[in-house]
Amino acid sequence: MKQVGTIGLLVWMMVGCIHSKEEINPxxxxxxxxxxxxxxxxxxxxxxxxxxxxxxxxxxxxxxxxxxxxxxxxxxxxxxxxxxxxxxxxxxxxxxxxxxxxxxxxxxxxxxxxxxxHKNGTKAFEYHFVDGFSEGNHKEWYDNRQPATDMNYVNGKEFGRQQAWRPDGKVRSNYIVRENGRRYGLMGIKRCTKLDGVTQSVDPYKGEEQ
Known part of the structure; x- marks a missing residue:
C-alpha cells in the first residue's frame, strides 16, 4: 500500500513538473x-x-x-x-x-x-489574431513603458474605443468606431500601415508592424 502511494506521488510530481514547464512561457x-x-x-x-x-x-x-x-x-x-x-x-x-x-x-x-x-526588455506590443485577422485588444508601449496605442478589433476591423498617445504622454487620438463603421472623437494625426492585408490608417509606436 505504501509502495502504491509512493508511485502515485511520483506520477503526481511528474505531471506537476510538466504542467509547470508549460506555464514557464505563457x-x-x-x-x-x-x-x-x-x-x-x-x-x-x-x-x-x-x-x-x-x-x-x-x-x-x-x-x-x-x-x-x-x-x-x-x-x-x-x-x-x-x-x-x-x-x-x-x-x-x-x-x-x-x-x-x-x-x-x-x-x-x-x-x-x-x-x-524593446531592446531594454520592456514590452513593445501585444496583439491578438484569429485566422490571420486582428481580434480583440491590441496594445503598444514605448520603451519607457509609456502606453503608445490601445486599439480594439472585430474580424480584422477597428471596433470600439481606439486610443493613441505621444511619447510625452499627451493624447494623439481618442475615438470610438460604431457598428456602422463611423468614427466619433479625436482622430489625431495618423500614418498608414498594412494591417490584415489591408492598408489602414492607424497610429502605432515606431517599431514592429502588426
Whole structure:
C-alpha cells in the first residue's frame, strides 16, 4: 500500500513538473501541429518559397524550422513550418540573445497572442489574431513603458474605443468606431500601415508592424 502511494506521488510530481514547464512561457498559445525539431538555414539553396508563402525543401513541403543568424552566429530568427505552411511559433531575437518578438501561426496565418519586446526588455506590443485577422485588444508601449496605442478589433476591423498617445504622454487620438463603421472623437494625426492585408490608417509606436 505504501509502495502504491509512493508511485502515485511520483506520477503526481511528474505531471506537476510538466504542467509547470508549460506555464514557464505563457506568451505562446498551444499549436496543434507537432513540428519536427529540424533546423535549416533560410539561405539553404534547397529551400524554395512559393508565391502563396508555402516553403519546400528538396521539392517537398517542408516541416521543421527555418533559422537566420547574425554575423556572430547567434540566432536571429526561427520560423516553424508544417507540411509547407508556416505553423507554430516564429521567434525573433536581438543580437544579445534576448527575445524581440514571439508570433504564433496556424496554417500560414497569424493566430493567437503575438508579443514583442524593446531592446531594454520592456514590452513593445501585444496583439491578438484569429485566422490571420486582428481580434480583440491590441496594445503598444514605448520603451519607457509609456502606453503608445490601445486599439480594439472585430474580424480584422477597428471596433470600439481606439486610443493613441505621444511619447510625452499627451493624447494623439481618442475615438470610438460604431457598428456602422463611423468614427466619433479625436482622430489625431495618423500614418498608414498594412494591417490584415489591408492598408489602414492607424497610429502605432515606431517599431514592429502588426
Amino acid at each position: 506568451l505562446v498559445e498551444e499549436i496543434a501541429y507537432d513540428i519536427p525539431k529540424i533546423n535549416i538555414l533560410a539561405t539553404n539553396p534547397d529551400i524554395t518559397k512559393k508565391q502563396n508563402g508555402d516553403v519546400f525543401y528538396h521539392d517537398l513541403p517542408f516541416s521543421g524550422y527555418l533559422v537566420e543568424r547574425y554575423p556572430n552566429d547567434s540566432l536571429s530568427l526561427k520560423i516553424g513550418f508544417y507540411d509547407g505552411k508556416q505553423n507554430g511559433v516564429m521567434t525573433s531575437y536581438y543580437e544579445n540573445g534576448s527575445i524581440r518578438y514571439i508570433r504564433p501561426y496556424l496554417n500560414g496565418e497569424k493566430h493567437g497572442k503575438h508579443v514583442g519586446f
